[in-house]
Amino acid sequence: MERADLKKFDLPDVPGVYLFKKGRTVLYVGKATSLRDRVRSYFDDDLIATRGPRIVDMVTKADRVAYETAPTVLEALVREAALIRKYRPSANAEGKDDKTFLYACITDEDVPRVLAIRGKDIDFDAKASREQKLSAIYGPFPSGYQLREGLRLIRRIFPFFDTDKPVTHAGRHHVAKLEFNRQLGQYPRNLDRKGYARSIRNVSLFLSGSTKELRVKLERDMRLAAKEERFEDAAIVRGQLFALDHIQDVSLIKDENLERARAHGQEADARIEAYDTAHISGTDAVAVMTVLEGDSPAKREYRTFRIRGAGNDDIASLRETLSRRLPHTEWPLPRAIVVDGGRTHKKAAEAELKDAGVAIPVVAVVKDDRHRPREVIGSRAAGITDADAVLVNSEAHRFAVSRHRALRSRRMGGTNTSR
Numbered sequence: 001m002e003r004a005d006l007k008k009f010d011l012p013d014v015p016g017v018y019l020f021k022k023g024r025t026v027l028y029v030g031k032a033t034s035l036r037d038r039v040r041s042y043f044d045d046d047l048i049a050t051r052g053p054r055i056v057d058m059v060t061k062a063d064r065v066a067y068e069t070a071p072t073v074l075e076a077l078v079r080e081a082a083l084i085r086k087y088r089p090s091a092n093a094e095g096k097d098d099k100t101f102l103y104a105c106i107t108d109e110d111v112p113r114v115l116a117i118r119g120k121d122i123d124f125d126a127k128a129s130r131e132q133k134l135s136a137i138y139g140p141f142p143s144g145y146q147l148r149e150g151l152r153l154i155r156r157i158f159p160f161f162d163t164d165k166p167v168t169h170a171g172r173h174h175v176a177k178l179e180f181n182r183q184l185g186q187y188p189r190n191l192d193r194k195g196y197a198r199s200i201r202n203v204s205l206f207l208s209g210s211t212k213e214l215r216v217k218l219e220r221d222m223r224l225a226a227k228e229e230r231f232e233d234a235a236i237v238r239g240q241l242f243a244l245d246h247i248q249d250v251s252l253i254k255d256e257n258l259e260r261a262r263a264h265g266q267e268a269d270a271r272i273e274a275y276d277t278a279h280i281s282g283t284d285a286v287a288v289m290t291v292l293e294g295d296s297p298a299k300r301e302y303r304t305f306r307i308r309g310a311g312n313d314d315i316a317s318l319r320e321t322l323s324r325r326l327p328h329t330e331w332p333l334p335r336a337i338v339v340d341g342g343r344t345h346k347k348a349a350e351a352e353l354k355d356a357g358v359a360i361p362v363v364a365v366v367k368d369d370r371h372r373p374r375e376v377i378g379s380r381a382a383g384i385t386d387a388d389a390v391l392v393n394s395e396a397h398r399f400a401v402s403r404h405r406a407l408r409s410r411r412m413g414g415t416n417t418s419r
Contacts, residue, residue: 001062003043009065011036015076015327016069017083020062026087027058031076033253035067037330058091073256073327074249075211077150081141082209092142101140102147104207108133111167112200114160116147132166138207146252153252157243158202202240215241253327270294272384274338275349276396277307277317278404285312286407287321288400291334292392301331304403314341315348322352336382338363338389340397346377365393 001020011018013036020028020042032038042059070076081104084092100119107113108127112135119140121130128134141147151162161167198221205214218241225234272292279285285307291298305324307317318339325331337353337360339345346364353360361382366375373393376386 001059001064003040006040006043006065009039009067011039011065011067012069013037014069015071015073016067017076017079019066019083019087019089020058020091021064021066022061023063026083026089027062028055028089028091029080029083029087031070031073031080032330033073033076033256033327034330035069037328039065039067041330054091070211071245072247072249073252074150074153074247075206075209077141077146077252078138078207078211079209081139081147084140084142085138101142102144103137103139103141104147104151105129105134105138106136106200106204106207107166108135109166111161111196113167114151114155114162114200114203116144116151136204136207143255146255149249149252149255153247153249154203154206157240157247158199158206159196160199160203211244215244218244271298271332271334272336272338272388272392273334274340274389274392274396275318275321276340276393276400277314277321278400279307279312284404284407285317286400286404287317288396288403289321289325290392290395290399292388292395295388295391297392297395302399303331306407315345318345318348319352322349323356326353326356326358333358334360336361336363336384336389338365338393338396340365340367340393342366343377363389365389371397 013034015031015033016035017029017031018035018039019026030038042055068079070079102116102118103122105115105117105122107115109132117129122134122137123129124137126133127137139147141150155162202214202218205211205217218237222234222237222241225231225237270293274290274292275287276290277285277287287305287307289301289303289305291301293301303325305321307320309316309320318341322337337349339349339362341364343364346362349362353362361378363379363382363384364377365373366377368374373390376389379386379389
C-alpha cells in the first residue's frame with residue numbers, strides 16, 4: 001500500500017480504531033485521536049527508523065484500511081483491545097505474547113473488584129489469576145499506563161473497588177450498604193448492593209467495547225427512574241451519559257504524544273510551540289501554531305486554525321486554538337507554550353491547559369506600541385531562554401499575518417475557503 005491509496009478510504013479527523021488488512025486478514029489494529037493523521041503517519045519517509053521492519057512489512061502487505069470512529073480516545077482504547085483479542089494481528093505482537101500484556105479483569109467475588117493484571121498471572125482456561133477467580137477478562141491492552149489511566153477515568157463515571165484485598169461486608173449476613181465513602185471518597189453517596197452490581201455491569205459493557213449497548217441501557221434506566229419518580233437516580237444516570245461523551249482523556253492523549261515523540265527520536269522537552277492570531281475587525285480570523293525544535297524553526301510542524309468563534313476576541317481565540325490543538329496525538333506535546341500578549345493571555349492559556357488536565361508552562365511575550373518585544377514573562381520558570389521565546393513568537397506573528405493575507409486574498413478573489 002502507498003500513501004496515494006489512502007484517498008479512497010476517506011479517513012476522518014476524529015478518534016477511533018483503524019485496521020490494516022490484506023483481503024479479509026487483519027494485519028494490525030491501532031487507535032488514534034485523529035484517524036486521518038495517524039494512518040497517514042505510517043507512510044512517513046522515516047517509518048522504518050521509527051517503527052521498525054515489522055510495521056514496514058505490514059504496511060507493504062496491506063491493501064486496505066478499515067476503521068471505526070469513537071466519541072473519545074478512551075472508547076477507542078477499549079475497542080482497540082477488543083479487536084486485538086478478536087483478530088490476534090501478527091503485527092501487534094512486536095515480539096510479545098499474552099503473558100506480557102496487561103488485562104482488565106473483574107473478580108468473581110461477592111463484591112467484585114476491577115483490576116489490571118498481567119497476562120503471566122492469569123490462567124485463561126480456568127478464568128483465574130494467582131490470587132482469585134475472575135468473572136471477566138478484557139484485553140490485551142498494549143500500554144499498561146493507558147489501561148490504568150483508562151480505568152481511572154471509567155471509575156469516575158461508574159464507581160468500583162480496585163483494592164488489593166477483597167472487600168468484605170460487616171456482619172454474618174451481607175449488609176445492604178457498601179461503605180463507598182470510605183474507599184471511594186470522591187463519590188458523595190453510598191451505593192447499595194443492587195446499585196453496585198449495576199455499576200459493575202456498566203463497567204463490563206464499557207470494557208467489552210459495547211458502548212452503544214451501554215448508552216441504550218443507560219437511557220432506558222434513566223427513563224424508568226423518571227417514570228417511577230426516582231428523580232435522584234435519573235439525574236445520576238443522566239450525568240453518566242453526559243460524562244461518557246465528555247471524558248477528559250487528555251492523559252491518554254499526552255501519553256500517545258510522548259510515544260510518538262520517542263518513536264521519531266525526539267525529546268519531548270526539545271519542542272516549543274507559539275500561538276498567535278490575525279484578523280481585521282474580526283473577519284477572516286486565523287490562528288497559527290509555530291514550532292521551535294532545538295534552536296531552529298521547524299516549519300514542517302507549523303499549523304493553521306480557522307477561528308470559529310468571535311474572531312475579534314483574542315482571549316477566546318487563544319483558548320479555542322489550544323482546545324483544538326491538544327487532542328492531536330500525532331503532534332508531540334511541547335516543553336513550553338509561548339503566547340503573544342501579557343499576563344491576561346498567559347492566564348487564559350494556563351486555564352485552558354488546566355481544564356484539559358495538561359501541565360505545560362506558558363510564556364508570554366509582551367509587545368510595545370510598535371509590536372516590538374518589550375518583556376518576556378515566565379521564561380525562567382518554563383526553562384527556556386528569552387531569545388527562544390522571542391524567536392518562536394516572531395515566527396508565529398509572521399506566519400499568522402501571511403496566512404491571514406492569503407485567506408483574505410482567496411475570499412476576495414471569490415474562492416470558497418470554508419471548511
